[in-house]
Every structure is written in structure tokens, then in C-alpha cells.
Amino acid sequence: MDNPSICVMTISPKKISFIGIMTALCIVTNYMLIGVPNVKFMDLFVFVSGYTMGMLSGALVGVLTWLVYGTFNPYGFNLPTLAAACTGESIYGIMGGILSGRLDLKTDRLRFHEEFWKDNLILGVIGFLLTFIYDLFTNIVTALVFEIPLIACLVAGIPFALIHEVSNFIIFFLLGNVMINTIQKLCEVRRN
Amino acid sequence: MWFYASLILLCGLIASTYLSVYYYDESMRYQSLYREAVERLNHLKTHMFINVLINYGNGTEIWYNETEVPIGSSLLDVTRKVAKVDYQLFQYGAFVTAINGRGGDPGYYWMWYFWNSTSGKWEMGPVAADAYILHHGDTVSWVYEKASW
Numbered sequence: 001m002d003n004p005s006i007c008v009m010t011i012s013p014k015k016i017s018f019i020g021i022m023t024a025l026c027i028v029t030n031y032m033l034i035g036v037p038n039v040k041f042m043d044l045f046v047f048v049s050g051y052t053m054g055m056l057s058g059a060l061v062g063v064l065t066w067l068v069y070g071t072f073n074p075y076g077f078n079l080p081t082l083a084a085a086c087t088g089e090s091i092y093g094i095m096g097g098i099l100s101g102r103l104d105l106k107t108d109r110l111r112f113h114e115e116f117w118k119d120n121l122i123l124g125v126i127g128f129l130l131t132f133i134y135d136l137f138t139n140i141v142t143a144l145v146f147e148i149p150l151i152a153c154l155v156a157g158i159p160f161a162l163i164h165e166v167s168n169f170i171i172f173f174l175l176g177n178v179m180i181n182t183i184q185k186l187c188e189v190r191r192n
Numbered sequence: 193m194w195f196y197a198s199l200i201l202l203c204g205l206i207a208s209t210y211l212s213v214y215y216y217d218e219s220m221r222y223q224s225l226y227r228e229a230v231e232r233l234n235h236l237k238t239h240m241f242i243n244v245l246i247n248y249g250n251g252t253e254i255w256y257n258e259t260e261v262p263i264g265s266s267l268l269d270v271t272r273k274v275a276k277v278d279y280q281l282f283q284y285g286a287f288v289t290a291i292n293g294r295g296g297d298p299g300y301y302w303m304w305y306f307w308n309s310t311s312g313k314w315e316m317g318p319v320a321a322d323a324y325i326l327h328h329g330d331t332v333s334w335v336y337e338k339a340s341w
Contacts, residue, residue: 118196125199132206158214162207169203 015053018187019060022049026065034074038164042069043092043131044171044179050096051103052183058093065089084141088134095130105180119177127172128165135161238263240328242270243307248294249336267304267332268322285320291334301339307331 026042033040042065050058063086070082105119135157143153240263244256256274268286271277278290288302289295295302304317307330314333317324326332 121196121199125203128203128206155213155217158210162210162214165203166207 011056014187015057018053019049019057019064022046022061023064023068026061027068030065030069038160039167041171041175042089043127043134043168044175046089046092047096047127047130047172048176048179048183050093050098051100051180052096052187054100055094055097058096059090060093062086062089062091062093078145080145081138081142084138084145088137091134091137092130095126099126105177116177120173123176124169124173127168127176131165131168132161135164240265240326242326242329243331244270244274245331245333246271246275246291247333247335247337248291249300261326263328265326266322267317267324267326268320270326270332271321271334279321281322282320286322288321288334291336294336299338300336303335303337303339305333305335307333 022045026045029041029045042062046058046062046065049061066082066086066089070085071077103119103122105123136154139154139157139161140150142148142157143150146153239260241258241260242265244259245253246256247253259270259274261270261273268277268279268288271288271291275292277288278295279286279288281287288304291302304321304324305314306317306324307313308315309331317332
């Protein structure tokens, strides 16, 4: 009989493998695009991880990616910023997990008809809004950590935030649906 | 249909808010820079920039570039602005005896030179330091050296 006082969190080997692969994919694409500030595939990959494998997996992919990328980063290392980036990035995974039961993206929709584009549009908007939250959160933390006036920090970050949000809209719009359906087909994973 | 249109509009609203805040801030910044530039230009109507070199004769040479002084200032004025100057007044003008405490050695004097940009050489000052009126962009030097006369 199980001891109810002991809470054991289990995670399947398939999920562990998936988290490792997605984390590696995030890190590789991040370094690949290091010369292009704020344009990253990572956010989509984290969201897709959450969407296909659940919010915990998504959050883990985000946190693990940032632990590597934030530590070995040519732009420098800063612990509070890294913590903020880990937290912010995990939002993509968590929201991916939360939305997976509601968006109802179907594999058979992976054809170029109206529903496909509607799903893509919704994913694009989700990417945009999540990035907006992420940028707002990380900018606020940066302002607090470096003792910069909050408004000045937010205003100075606008060009970067705009690039980040628009690029994520496009990436989520173009690749989100395709990637989710492909992973679901490959792994035959369905959330409970 | 309206749902999708409103989603697009929501993103557009955020993006346009960002842009308007950013460009408002930029316009404020450039207005401030413009005002500063105008003030600076007005200031230049009454001030000029002079380059001053002080050679202490012991290997120490210190440049005071772009020293700002009112138009019509003399060499003595600009020197007093960048250093502590001891001098005596005679009928021919001011005679500098020490700069920043250095001076008074037998046979050594503070001599001054101006840079002749046409010939590309230092030329000895023709008059006393308080009688030499500087012009914008002039380069002058003080050298503590043994007199050749």
C-alpha cells in the first residue's frame, strides 16, 4: 500500500527523451541565431513542448534551455536575469500545456484549408501575446536588478520587444501548427 | 470572423502602442538634444576653445585641450583657468614666475609659444601673456626652460 505522505512525481522515459531533444533543439537554434537579437525558435519549441507533452515538460524545456544558454552566453551572465528568463520562458511551456486542451488542433487539419489558417492565426496571436508578457516581465526584472527607472527601461526595450513579438507571431503562425501536428503524429502522444 | 479580426487588432493595438510610446520618447529626446545644441551654439557666440600645453621641463607635459574661455581672453586668462599661476606685473605686461608651484630656479623661466599652423612650428610668444589675445582654436604652450639669452 502506498504511503500517502510521500508524493512521488513520475515522468516517463519518453517524456524525458522528448524534453532532452527539445532542449537540445532550443539550444542549437539559439546559438545558430545568436547574431539575430530577439529572433528565436526557442519560444515556439517550448510552447510546442508544453502543448504536446504537458505543461511540466514545457516548463522544463524552457528552464533547462535557459540554464545552458543563459550561462554560456557571449552577452554575459547575470543570475537574477537568468532566473527571470527561466521563469519567463517557462510561461510558454505552461501556457502550451494549458491551451492544449482548448485549442483542439487536429492532425487532419494539416491541410491548406480555412481551418488550418485559422489555427495558425490563433497560434500566431498566442505567440505574440505570450512574448508580450515575457518581454514585460523580463524588462521589469532587468529594471529592478540594474536599478534603472522602470519606464526608461520599458521604453528602451520597445524596439527589441517589438522585434521579438512580431518575429514570434510569424514563427508561431508559420510553424506552430505544422510542428504540433508533426510531433503528435510522430510520438502519437495525446494529453489525458 | 469577428473573433479573428479582434485577435489581429489586439496584436496591432499592442504593436502600435509600443511604436507610439517609443516615437514619443524619441521625439522628446531629440527635442531635448536640439535645445541643448541651440544653447551650446549660443554659448559659442561668447566663448571659444583653446588648447593649452604645459611643459614642466622635467619630462612632464600636460595638455588641456578644448579649454573653454570667453572670447577676448588673454593667454594669462586661459592659463589661470587650467593651472595655478604666479606672476608679476611690469610695465610691458605680466611675467609668469611659476605654474602649479614650479618656478624660481636660477636661469630657468616660463616661456610661452604659439602653434603656427601655417608653418607647422611652435613660435615664441611675441608679447607678454596678458597682452596676447587668443582666438578660437588657438594652440599655445608654456615651457619651463633655461633662457637662451
